[in-house]
Amino acid sequence: MSWEVVIGLEVHVQINTATKAFCGCSTEFGSEPNTQTCPVCLGMPGQLPVLNGEAAEKTILTGLAINADINLESKFDRKNYFYPDLPKGYQISQFAVPLVENGYLDIPVKDGGEKRIGITRIHMEEDAGKSMHEGLDGVSHIDLNRSGVPLMEIVSEPDMRSADEAIAYLKQLHQLIVFLDVSGANMEMGQFRCDANVSVHQPGTPFGTRAELKNLNSFRFIKQAIEYEVNRQIELIEDGGEVVQETRLFDSAKGESRPMRSKEEAHDYRYFPEPDLPPLRVTQQQVDAIRDGMPELPGQLRHRFETEYGLSSYDADVLTQTRALADWYESLVAAHPADPKRCANWLANELLGRLKELGKEIEHSPVSAQRLAGMLDRIADNTISGKIAKDVLDAMLESDDDADAIIEAKGLKQVSDSGAIDAIIEAVMAANPDQLAGYRAGKDKLMGFFVGQVMKASKGQANPAMVNQRLQVLLKG
Template sequence: MSWEVVIGLEVHCQLNTDTKAFCGCSTQFGAEPNTQTCPVCLGMPGQLPVLNTVAVDKTILTGLAINAHINLESKFDRKNYFYPDLPKGYQISQFAVPIVEGGYIDIPTKDGGEKRLGVTRIHMEEDAGKSMHEGLDAVSHIDLNRSGVPLMEIVSEPDMRSADEAIAYLKQLHQLIRFLGVSGADMEKGQFRCDANISVRRPGEPFGTRTEMKNMNSFRFIKQAIEFEVLRQIEIIEDGGEVVQESRLWDSVKSESRSMRSKEEAHDYRYFPEPDLPPLRVSQQEVDAIRAGMPELPGQLRKRFETEYGLSSYDADVLTQTLEVAAWYESLVAAHPADPKRCANWMANELLGRLNEAGKDLSESPVSAARLAELLDRIGDNSVSGKAAKDVLDAMMESDDSADAIIEAKGLKQVSDSGAIDAIIKEVMDANPAQVEGYRGGKDKLMGFFVGQVMKASRGTANPGMVNQRLKELLKG
């Protein structure tokens, strides 16, 4: 009998506010350890937290984007546990009444459809500090700069049935968060981290005992960890054992997990209402104002690009990976409105390809949308061939010269004068009489030979369409 995998995810996302959740300390990444702290985020006695309302607005915006319910009154709780990087001995979080409940994320399926995955809740909380283990003696250091940074914890329903579905969910959520501008979601900086709750069961049976894989910040490692844990649990059960509910850590070097601690339940954290913060109340008018400022979401943008610009689903997906890429593409179309598909092909395949090879982001592109549009205009009016245009783009990546200037300097202007093309064709025919005789004798495949010879003789500047047309006429004899 087969096994069914059950997966639920908890995503911790750092909000990109200037200051921390409950104090005025900076959230800037990369500062010297323990330089961005104060008595509040260090947990000094008698220090009172003050809620960062920008973090509230960003959490509400995220909830609205996943069609969730916004609780106009929510409250904060204390989650009590002792760990070296938690100076207060508790974490301010939301347990009983979170600010966001419900909602969903749609993921693409292999058959071209969609599967809807439920979101249980999004609650606000503060981050802990960071423990760093170094050296042969395993000396540990604590950096509390991150302590108190505002987080959203996004908790899914246990709706995923494979590692692939879990990764699809995470990628959709990651893209959405970046589109909304609520977080940079840089996984290498720990701004987007995931815990995966994993269990297996026979189809139709109740959920099995779950384990939790903690603190993963790479799509590749998350997929590996889930697949490893699924096989581990199946082997335990099929060997007659029982899965133990616990938290586990993924070792990406050894590609295996190890036990961290027995899994805590809510009562183990001894939650109780945060006495130093009043209930969080927002008005419906505030929620409506946040909704009104919501940007176009990735799914909406993809569908619009397909209908408005006639793009394939693949191209629309590539050009909506980030809001920056989508905006750049629309700037390019505005500058070269004659052919949105040509804009998509040249941006996605040529420009982004060159930037990727150079290890650069679109924001670092030496070629602006206006300059690329100028090159596309020259392709459109047959001033330059598509092949030669790639050489022009290479030159544009290295200089500030315009496309026209480069075309002129390199002698790449496309020849569309029939008289000039006829002269080149006659030279090629005179140099290859045996091939001419063969073509006229029925060897039609020699047409490719003649096209190549003419393009070579013209150094790639002859209009390919006109070359084909004139060759057919002149080779008739």
């Protein structure tokens, strides 16, 4: 029996404003519990909310980036439910008329092509607080610092047909959000959270009953949760059971989900218009100004890096993960324009790896683009080899010296004098008569042995191209 999977995602993104959605309290992460609250975000009687305009602008920016329609007039509503971490007994959200509607995001698929995922809406809302269940005595604590923090909820169409497609969509969306500086989107801090609606049905039949997987906060767990839920539903139906509409929690330790509550519908929340906030009205001129200020988006940058710099799609993807990284690469190419591919290789494969070990992002690199370019110039003019350059880069990370100073101080200049290289080769040949005889008897693979011995004898400073060239001559006798 064949089954088709249907997945729709609801992603909550914390907007990186300094203050909350409707009051002036700080949004800083990690403060002492309940120290960033006020009568407004605690819902005290008589306190009136005031919209954070920056949150609205960043929501519009995200809407433009996903090719969506911006409603010039949107409205706020009250979503009513009772939970310990919701001090007001309701959440200010947008239900009837969201700020953003009808967008899409193109994602890569396995055959090398792209698939378009529809995005139904992006609406603004405020976050709830946080319940903390500690110890074995069953005591729970409530931290309301997060209460009122501005969120975007990004709701997709049910267009994904596998866990892999869902992860591809989430990664594209995550990259876009970070690139636009709309959010840090740190999943461990809860800045990028996902609810997944999953159902299965046989091809040609109506969609099945969906279950919602709640508050998933890592790509690995999201994939595991979706795959578990798909298998659970298929086994349930094939055993004669029925899938019920419910919300489920995924236990990452056990790799399984469990029922949390029956799935609510809109009427369960008793939505009604927020009486304390007027409609949000923006002008087309304001929208156009935000559009004009948009940076190149990751997809546009990837295409330009491939066409303008001749990079592979893989390299272009790596170097456009963040705007800071893309800008750093372009600064490097500007300083070493002769070889954009060499720039990409040394940035992606060497510098980024070392920075990861140091726990640093590219914007905090001890080595500037100009200093790295100076080192690449020395590779290009054969002053140093690629192998020696790795040692030079290590030294640059530990000091403020440029490549030339390090090469001079450590005596690392590459040996390109044919007479000096010939002398090293002859010494290696004399020290290895059996291998020499074997090579001259037709064992061509011994060439690699001699290359290695010459490079070792020269402490890596012999010009590799010249070593190969002179070995071809001298080994023949």
